[in-house]
Amino acid sequence: MEKLAKRIIAIVIIAGLGVGGGLGAWFLFLAPGAGEYSWSSKDCPGAPSGISSDQIIKFGITGDVGEITGDGAWEGCYLAAKEINEAGGIKINDTTYYIGVTREDSDEANPNLVTSRGIAAAERLVYNKKVQFGIGGFRSEALLAYQEVFMDNEIIFINTGAATDVFCENVRSWYTRYKYFWRSMPINSSSLGEQIFNYLFRLIYVLNATYSGEIANVGIIYEDLTWTEDLVTGIEYYFGPYGPLPAYRNMLTANIPYDVTLTAADMLTHVNTLMAADCDIVIPIISAQGGLMLMQHYATLQPNFLVVGIDVQSQLDTFWTQTNGDCIYEIQMQSIHVTNKTPTTIPFWNAFRAEWGHDPLYTASGSYDALNFIVWAINETQSLQAYPTLTQKMETATKANILANPELFPSSVGGLGAYWPTTHDLVAGYPFGFTLFCQWQANATKVIMPSYNSVYIDSQLSNIGTLILPPWLITDWTT
Amino acid sequence: MLNLKIVKEKMNEFPSYLKSWVKTFTGSLTIFCLLILFVMPFLSANQSFTHVFLRQFSLAMIFAIFAASWDLLTGISGQISFGHAIFFGISGYICAYLIKYQSFPIWISIIISTVVAVFFGLAIGFPLLRLKGPYLALGTLAMSLILLKLFLMGSLADWLFGSEGISALPGLAATPVIEYFILFIFMILTFVILIQISKSKFGTILKSIRDDEVGSDASGINTTKYKIYAFMLSSFFAGLAGGFYALYIGAVNPTGNFGTVLSFFAILMASLGGLATISGAALGAFFFIFLEYALIEIGVVEIGNLAIDFGLYKFAIFAVILIVIIRFAEHGILKPLLERLKDLWDLLLGR
């Protein structure tokens, strides 16, 4: 009897396992339409409820969930979509459409990159969520792999985070395949270098004029990683013995690469080296914690140099509290700040702060511009067809056309949004894509520095402050 | 090393051996699972299915091959490798280079890159053979880190395609379904070969080296020779997986193909399934890939006012699940799973 009961239980369990597993698999994977995402008004911020899936223009955002660059891309797109939807969406051939945004985690900011996760994210967006446009990307290696999914499916993808030249070179060399690829942020690394050097030359010139030639030595301190290489080579060239400008030759007296895992004690040694080399200006090229340590030692030791360069963490408004105000007097570059780069920059800045409670990162402004750029092209052409209609329309956003008729083009927040038609890359240089130089000043305020008209025309920008030198530096330079 | 006559004998008795194997519980279960895997692509013409889920199956199969190759070296032969990404990555790079810059056909590239991986197995196995246990593990780890750095930075990086690697490779096949079947066939081949090796006299010798190297030496076995064979065989299959992975992704880059995390994937998958079982590696790989995928897929779950983002904490949750499994099944899930199923089956048959 007992045996029979056990047998019945076994039959039930096995049948349950089989049927349950089969049905589960059926519903999850195999049923018609299974695994497909159903779009609704909850994906369209600011849109009225109850809109149908057909009324949604679907944007997919790739990036790392829970990490600043990926979140930035999402926040920018979300804000852009919300603004458009709240304004009533867009009309294409008398039908109203709303903007839908969705994101997938590509885990690309992970130092231990697992490329297949980026691919899976892109595939989910394209096949599962059936997006019509893609925005995002941050890590070059990851994006190089998963951009192919978008290209395969002829979906316009706008990169808002990876600076490598390869992407846009692809467009030039294999247009038939890569014509759907665009970059709205950041400006490419060679243009970036150009802007930094221009600024440094002018700054040194101006300081030397004021303090009778006190600036004689510069030093660089940088993370020993691939992305810093070109910039360092440039600095070594311009301030080295064979520089093209005689006035700046032989100025480089300290050249400090460091491993990103350095400790505060290591940084102290480096700062002492910089002081011993008698540097007057120190150029950091830093993306990680190093900047924080540098500024902490700077505030304590009060060395006789000024810090001017790239410090990614210092772009965030949280840097002041992180360093407890030690970052004061640091000058670093960032893409966007509260200024009239374009007429929409300040409204965007305020709207973003109102929506998310913090300052936008460069990926946020880039993706905001990217979404608006696509929506502009859709609106202009009254079409959703990527090629040739939309692509051709987007390719008219050239430097010359925008300067001639700025009112015909979308107003982007990071600079006048012009693109090279052959590479689909962002045009760099005032007033298109340019970098701002900002200084941390008393009471956690961050002020835009005059570039002495070398990178941007100072008189054209609002919120330009004055350079404030640390008191100990003024004493040193005037005596 | 290989006795041809014995191989021939085995070949002759193969059909009957196969017949009796199919009748065993493990045999029929294996055939059942393979059948499911075989019919899967035909069950749905849904685009989302083929491009998203089937591709995950393909990924799992690549990692199954990779994890099984690790299991041969570490589980069967006892040579602990923490740097298996060496073979995986080098093969991927060679494959990508041949296809992209030498216009070699895909299959020739895969064969050449696998052979190169075997040479790397030889080149790395040889100097590291004097190291044992944790020191060998550290040695292989160091080797993989050196290779990663070599490809990533310094003046060599320009020559070795730098941090961006090689991209825009053609896929393994025109459609995900064909890709799936190619990988399916190669996975079965790999597992048949590796399981046969582990059951052969050769496998017995490898296991004896794992259990007691001195004792194996005292039994008259040239342990050095066999350890090198193990390294070469393992790197062959790791290289095969590496080549497939490069084509699956469509790009290679230092972190994505040499990263230590890949070595740990192999270790985790193989140990999750069950060390020294070979087939455990497949179970582990499928389990691993789909658990990770499910956590990402579930995304945000809202319970009342509380929103738990599984996507955000996926790796923490993932780690906890793995720890719990390893805590309760320290020899992997394969054996306990088979035993439970067998118990159930026996009950059903009234035994």
Place this chain on the structure above:
Amino acid sequence: MLEIKKIYHYYGKAKALEEISLKIEEKALDAVIGPNGAGKSTLLRVISGLEEPDRGKIEFLGERIDKLKAHKITKKGISHCPERRRLFFDMSVADNLKMGAYPVKNKEVYKAMKNFVYELFPRLNERRKQRAGTLSGGEQQMLAIARALMSKPKLLLLDEPSLGLAPKIKKRIFDVIEKIKQEGTTTLLVEQDAVLAMDIAENIHLLEEGKIEMRGTKKELEKEPRIKQVYLGI
């Protein structure tokens, strides 16, 4: 003082101790001799609680201790100086002695014992700061004995103190053991070197394959041909 009653101990199937009975009087120096593998070390391990006997009783000062854990037995006053001198090789001589005095809580006692030990082994006093691992074989043996003495034991168990030492040094160690005995510490010595052991011990127990084959004083045993047979098999 210590009474062992019919102790049995097995390793798997193999018998290590069989019906061992022993009685040690206060302030006595007893020796257990026998060839290697006879079970001498096992006997000491069973007394000091490192292994639990399978059968039998051990009484120390009238108290049963055969079920107690090793650290509790140490507290009762039995100190075991193990075979092959298990020292803390990376610690200094002085620190090794401190470790030996671990069960002693009284500072005065500790100081007194330290002085006593250094007096006993002036050599160790000289090398106080040296690492134990750098000492010579004889010195290490001295340190091992000294360490065992630090806890001011009532009963000292010495396991093969002469193992691997040159004859001259052996002699020196045994002189010290005699001195310890004269100071009033009860000692149970396990030793393979029958001649040396018989020279200093009052009662000698001959062990063969886990059994006590014979016992007596030096005079009684000296003429026995059995000893040779036990040692050499013939």
Place this chain on the structure above:
Amino acid sequence: MGVILEVKNLTKKFGGLTAVNDFSFEIKRGEFIGLIGPNGAGKTTVFNLISGFEKPSSGRIRFNGIDITGMKPYKIVNLGIARTFQLVRSFKYLSLLDNITVSCLSKRGKEVSKKTGTDNYASSILASVGLIDKARIPPIILPHGDLRKLQIGKAVGTNPELLLLDEPFSGLSFEEQLGITDLIKKLHADGVTIFITGHVLRELMTLVPRVIAMHQGKFIADGPPVQVANNKIVLEAYLGRGVKIA
């Protein structure tokens, strides 16, 4: 009966310690010979040197006329010297049959297994050491005595001419010792030269017709057991200096 093993002036130093000191002896083919000495005399070191697990500091070892000094262990096994270890070693996750199979796959083992088939050869050895009914189980659950038998089986699998047995009786019960004794006697009867160490002498001294004694690495005596046991130096080595025992 020719000389099978010739050891000349063998010396092994570990740092400052001389474990084997200018040690010489010969073994004839087919002999049954013991190596005795008190604990720490250097018996195991002598075995390690002969079987190649340690390299001598100086001196020569010849086997069948071939100089095997400093050769790798597996090569020495392939020439015909097999050994067992004082602490039992086994492949703990392999079945007993596979434990033996590994030896049968060595060069000399294969010469036999080629004719009979590896599995047959391995099972015949397993049967001869009396473990055939446990062929499929792994050694971890085996009692100590069976492990000693397995060890001997593993050594026999390599088809040796000379068998070195290091303390084959230690840790065994009386009955188990008897079993091993029988096994060794049988092997000797089959023509294997046997060289055996032990510090528990009761079994050993009655088993072998000839013993070599060593103390602190040095050779001290050679001859029939009774003669060696009455040697004054041997007695002193075991019982201590100045022994007066009759």
